[in-house]
Amino acid sequence: MISAQRAAVDLDRRLPDPAVRTHHRREAATDPAILWAAAESVRIGESGLLGRLVRWRVPGATRDQTYREMFTTDPFLVLDEGEHYLLAGLCGTIWTTHPLLSPLTRPSEFREWRVPGTVRVMFAQWTEPARDGAALVSEVRVTPVDQHAQRRLRGPWPLIGRFEGLIGSEPLRLAVCRSQKHV
Numbered sequence: 001m002i003s004a005q006r007a008a009v010d011l012d013r014r015l016p017d018p019a020v021r022t023h024h025r026r027e028a029a030t031d032p033a034i035l036w037a038a039a040e041s042v043r044i045g046e047s048g049l050l051g052r053l054v055r056w057r058v059p060g061a062t063r064d065q066t067y068r069e070m071f072t073t074d075p076f077l078v079l080d081e082g083e084h085y086l087l088a089g090l091c092g093t094i095w096t097t098h099p100l101l102s103p104l105t106r107p108s109e110f111r112e113w114r115v116p117g118t119v120r121v122m123f124a125q126w127t128e129p130a131r132d133g134a135a136l137v138s139e140v141r142v143t144p145v146d147q148h149a150q151r152r153l154r155g156p157w158p159l160i161g162r163f164e165g166l167i168g169s170e171p172l173r174l175a176v177c178r179s180q181k182h183v
Contacts, residue, residue, distance in 0.1 A: 009085050011139060014111075015122045018141035019153055022164045025137045026172040030179045032127040032134040036084040038179035039125065039136050039171075040068045047170035057099060067171055071123055075101035079110055085126035092118050094142070095152050117148045134179075136172050140164075 028035050044051045045063030054070070055061045061070050071088040072078050079087040089110040092101035102118075104110055113120050124139045144150040 009087070009124060009126050011087075011122065011124055011141060014079070014087070015120065015141045015143055018143045019119075019150060020140070020142035022140045022167065023137070024139075024165075024167045024172055025135050026176045027130045027133060027135045028176040028179045029133040032084050032129060035134040035136050035175065035179040036127045039127070039175035040066060041178065042067055042171045042174045044070060046174055047166070050166035050170045053166070057094075059099070059101065067125075071125075074103060076123070077104040077107065077110060079107045079122065084128075085124070088123045089121060091115070091120050093149075093152070094119060094121060095155060114145050116146050117152070119144045119149050119153060136175055138167055138172060140167075 043063065044054050044061055044065050044067060047054075051063065055063065058070060059075055060073070068086065070076065071086060075090050075092075076088040077090065079089045081087065089104070089107075090101050091104060091110060091113045092099060094101075102113075102115070104113075110120060110122075120143045122141045124137075124141075126137050127134050128137060129135075142153065144153050
């Protein structure tokens with residue numbers, strides 16, 4: 001089962017050579033299923049500064065919504081999901097004050113997206129066995145479709161990069177703490 005899950009989450013096969021890649025991992029002394037259930041229950045409003053940034057940047061995101069709910073509704077598209085993983089994507093211009101995100105209806109639209117001046121963004125979350133239990137992993141990959149988008153992406157990255165560490169310190173930490181209460 002583990003090799004099948006790792007194959008399903010093979011991000012290099014899905015979006016190789018991203019211009020931007022973030023990767024966060026938190027371990028818990030619990031079972032992967034319990035950790036995954038805890039991660040699915042974390043609400044955007046529970047994650048402090050990151051939650052406020054998400055609500056500002058993601059159209060339609062609310063305090064009471066779980067991250068899972070957000071990643072499985074417009075403007076996101078579920079690219080693949082399984083027992084303990086979720087891959088979601090979106091396409092558009094993410095560097096504007098109000099991101100211009102295109103509605104996608106099928107994973108093939110994400111794979112084939114080539115609109116000039118835009119990016120493809122993949123959000124991946126999964127659990128995996130760890131030495132003393134399980135690990136919750138979150139990775140984001142951003143791939144510009146052309147040089148114009150590459151240049152536009154460079155501008156806001158220093159600001160965005162300052163906040164990307166909140167992913168590991170807020171929702172992943174909350175999920176790990178929540179899962180530990182079940183052991």
